[in-house]
Amino acid sequence: MWKVASGVFLGWSLGANDSANIFGTGVTTGTVKYRTAILLTAVFVLLGAILEGPKCMATVKDISSLTAMEAFCCTLATAVTMAVLTFMAIPASSSQGIIGAVIGAGILSGTADFSKLYKIVSCWAFTPLIGIILGYFFYRSLKYLLNKTVNSLTMRNYIYFVGIIIAGSYGAYSLGANNVANVTGIYVGTGILSAETAAILGGVSIAIGVLTYSKKVMMTVGKGIVPLDPFSAFVVVLAEAVTLHIFTQIGVPVSSSQAVVGAVIGIGLSVDLRTVRPKVLAKIAAGWLLTPVAAGILSYLLIILITSGIV
């Protein structure tokens, strides 16, 4: 049972990191208090993980048949890869990390099923693209709708506030539903955990990460993003949430950060503004390639080291 410890650790770091994508701008601009933000995120992440988390678990467990020890190595390799890439300021995705690690372990054991990979990789490519489309669409349509129906300043202020809270809660729900598979989904295939138990355990570990260690990242991410107006901030979170939810229904865990960046670009396109610098896009592309490759190599090496008795 101790072998799920690395998964729980990965969940904790995912919660500490990715919650910034949901309420980061809301907290740093003072729209939502930090305490309110983390409580809402923790509750809805757990809810999403329990209600819809198992949908993505099948994808993770079907890529290759792993033993409990290999699963432990995969989650550990993903956690270490994410920590190193984050330290190098390269955006890393736990979804890509875990898939890369499972492939690495599968290559070693000869059980890797590459036929499933095309679906996963195409979903990764579509994540920022759908983020862009939804960001553009929501910005245009909701703005049109608001301009037609709500003209009062105070009412708009109220709608933006409630909108940010609702979109944030939905974002947290989608994050839990989509990303819990990265954390404990791998253990379902090994038979250590049932899908339901894995969802609860993963959800709780993400929620604990949100509650205990998300402040620093939330402040950094919130202040690092282009200062968005309340309406754009609402649209970004909504587009991210819907993107994650779509991929949850498809059953593929994807990166919430890439969905956010896509949504910000979408808004930039709809108002004819350059919201993301090419340098940032290059960094995201580097992370996109490096995370699965590095996690795959690391899990491969970790398994060799552990199974050969060196460690």
Added chain:
Amino acid sequence: MFFDKILSHDKKEQRVIENIREHIKLLCTACNTFRLGIGKNNRKLINDVAELERKGDSIRREIISNIYNGAFLPYLRPDLCKFVEIVDRVFDLIEDAAFLYLSMEIPEHANREENKASFFMGIPEPVKNECGRVTFLNVRICEMLLITFEAMLKGEDLSEKTLAIRIYEKKIDDIKFNILEEIRKIDIDNFWEGKIVSDFIAAITRVSDIIEDASDHIQIISVSMR
């Protein structure tokens, strides 16, 4: 606190809006009182301007305190506060102008005995009418600011309103240049007499510039919430 904010709908915001409305209305009253005071040479009305300025100060403090107690999104707060501060600067200017008016001496060339009863203060005669026109336009431009503010609250197009304010400002600027030309012809007996007259004219003609800034700020608030 969080649920309070959701359930109370927009009560805090409505209170702030109501106070800002009252603040601008009070400014209109202050400008009108000043205009009447000058027109009738009435010391009491001129003194009332200072009282209205103090009342305006108190409303400004209440608005800012309510804003920082959680009314409106933090994104909007600095702009709203700045708008209120700009309006308050007009109050200060009108109060300064009132004090300067009260400290004006009757010019040496005027008949002091004849003027004592009804004319205890003196704007130099050659520019008196023009100064009266400026104070009248100041009332109008303040009323226009209130109309612009109301239009912003309803989400209406502000371009015509802000254009009207700019036209008023231009008119006052033109009058100011006339006054400056005329005032050179007036004999001044001492430095302070001249300085007070000059400061008074500068104060009444600057009101429109600041109102124009305030209307620009209304435009910024409107755009930032669209």
